[in-house]
Amino acid sequence: MEPDELLGRVDEIVAAGITPELAAEHERGETYPLELVRRLCELGLPALVTERPHRTELFCRAVERVATAWVAPAESVHLQALATCALARHGSPELREEFLARLRQGRVIAGNCLSEPGAGSDLALIATTAEPDGDGYRLNGVKAWVGHAGVAGLLNVYARTGGGGLGGITCFLVDTASPGVEVRRAEDKMGVRALPTAQIAFHDVRVPAGRVVGRVNRGMVAAQSFFVQGRLGIAACAIGLAEAALTRAVTHARTREQFGAPVITFQGVGFLLADASIEIEASRQLLHHACREVDVGGGRSELLAAQAKVLATDTAMKVTANAVQVLGARGYTGAEPVERWMREAKLFQIIEGTNQIQRAAIASRL
Ligand SMILES: Cc1cc2nc3c(=O)[nH]c(=O)nc-3n(C[C@H](O)[C@H](O)[C@H](O)COP(=O)(O)OP(=O)(O)OC[C@H]3O[C@@H](n4cnc5c(N)ncnc54)[C@H](O)[C@@H]3O)c2cc1C
Structure with a gap:
């Protein structure tokens, strides 16, 4: 499928299957969105990074779009791809024949x-x-x-x-x-x-x-084959989350008036949002650069993936915390999703190799 068509189909699934209320309800009730994840897998997302030639940048663009609406299904598709990598890259012909298609399509989680x-x-x-x-x-x-x-x-x-x-x-x-x-x-x-x-x-x-x-x-040779992918997929989730938080913070800052003006016109607020937009775009570009290096099997894949993971996830933590700040008291309550997004962002600094471990890996390559 052509990239634009695939991303358009992802957008359709997201628009039809995710509302803020639905996401909040699942998060409160701790219920897993199996059908939604299946639809995204059937579209071919895990196959993008488990079938040759790998199309890692397209996978990350798709995951980012889902994460902008709701992180849980985005991370789930990412996990499904990761759980398929070792089999796809190292499994025996018999195991691949028996399980690969079902895993790629999310028929078995x-x-x-x-x-x-x-x-x-x-x-x-x-x-x-x-x-x-x-x-x-x-x-x-x-x-x-x-x-x-x-x-x-x-x-x-x-x-x-x-x-x-x-x-x-x-x-x-x-x-x-x-x-x-x-x-x-x-x-x-x-x-x-x-x-x-x-x-x-x-x-x-x-x-x-x-x-x-x-x-x-x-x-560990099998595991190594998905460590790089793990960093990239989590970076994509983090960028989607940060983008959602920035969008909500901008909307609020443009409409909330204090001292006779929308709060975005106060430099203390406007610059926070400007910095967020810079850091999100920089994270996205570094992620896509890393993906392209991975797809051509370049020697800097591990370094760039670690750098992209750290930048994107630290950015998501900062942007979501600042979104709470920009929304003021409302941001601190369950009336707004930003408090949940801030809690979700913290996860990304911990999983797929903590950001300290990534920094240690980066330092060892300098
Ligand atoms: C929600 C969630 C989902 C997860 N999903 C999975 C999963 O599906 N499969 C799976 O196998 N695991 C999973 N994990 C585990 C995750 O990979 C680990 O949490 C992560 O590897 C860190 O291990 P730890 O939490 O035991 O921290 P520790 O390794 O105990 O580290 C504690 C602290 O010390 C720091 N630290 C440790 N070593 C160094 C060092 N050498 N240099 C500098 N700092 C260091 C760490 O960065 C951290 O801040 C998940 C974790 C969470 C929270």
């Missing part, structure tokens, strides 16, 4: 299980084990912060099959319906509550050897 209670930024601390058992493996351990927990039918579980460190980890594609998979209570999150996140425990879960994605003890 999937998740990535890397983090654990004791293993966050440092994935070398992964303690979940996969022990050989006949012609397969037995999984034991607890994964933490699993996005799509409770709605996913498939999980990429990273478990220890070899010695310590990053070298002894293997990726397994696990059915959530397998005996011994226990999805725990959803985390009580600050934001993005419509997208469930929970711990998942594995009690002697039997996994056939054919479910290994990539090579045994080389799971």
Whole structure:
């Protein structure tokens, strides 16, 4: 599909399927918008970054448009693409044949299980084990912060099959319906509550050897294949969110009058909004530049993706907080979505590698 046509279809789905009231209701009720996510996946969004040639910039443009209306489905499409990457790039022909089309089209929702209670930024601390058992493996351990927990039918579980460190980890594609998979209570999150996140425990879960994605003890090679994509997709979500906050703040500042004039005419407010517009546009351009580098397999992909993630997510945090400021007392209440957007922005500085970890990665390349 041509880029303009695809983006037009995304806009149609967003216009028909998302209203501010609907988003607020889902966030309050913590209900996952499955049908909406499916429609976006069926349109081919995850395929843009899991089918060659990759069209990462187009994917990020589409995700940004969804996030401008509502972050949860945008992040969900991003997660679905990420959970498909390892299989698409490293899976055996049999596994790809069985699952790839269903994952790309969102017919089965999937998740990535890397983090654990004791293993966050440092994935070398992964303690979940996969022990050989006949012609397969037995999984034991607890994964933490699993996005799509409770709605996913498939999980990429990273478990220890070899010695310590990053070298002894293997990726397994696990059915959530397998005996011994226990999805725990959803985390009580600050934001993005419509997208469930929970711990998942594995009690002697039997996994056939054919479910290994990539090579045994080389799971982190499979994971590396989506770390860059993870940064870019989250940057796109953050830019969409920041754009929504700026739009709402500008509308308010143009219509709210104090001291006989719209508050946007006071430099203290106008400059806040001007800076937001500069930083959002700079974030977007850096993101698209990074995407183009990724799509041609350029050597600066990791560096640019980390830079784009940090700039976009720090910008979203700043812009959403300033939007609350510009809306004054109203901004501090549930009558306006900006307080929710501020809470949602915080997430993006933490996931897909915290912004400190990104800065450390950038510094190491300078
Ligand atoms: C809503 C949500 C959804 C998530 N979804 C998933 C998912 O689907 N799958 C999954 O596997 N994980 C997921 N995560 C986990 C996420 O990837 C981790 O939270 C993240 O990697 C950071 O780990 P941590 O929270 O344990 O922080 P820690 O690693 O414990 O870090 C604590 C603090 O120390 C800083 N820090 C740590 N190491 C360094 C360092 N070397 N240099 C400088 N600062 C450092 C960090 O930046 C942070 O500020 C999710 C998290 C959240 C909140």
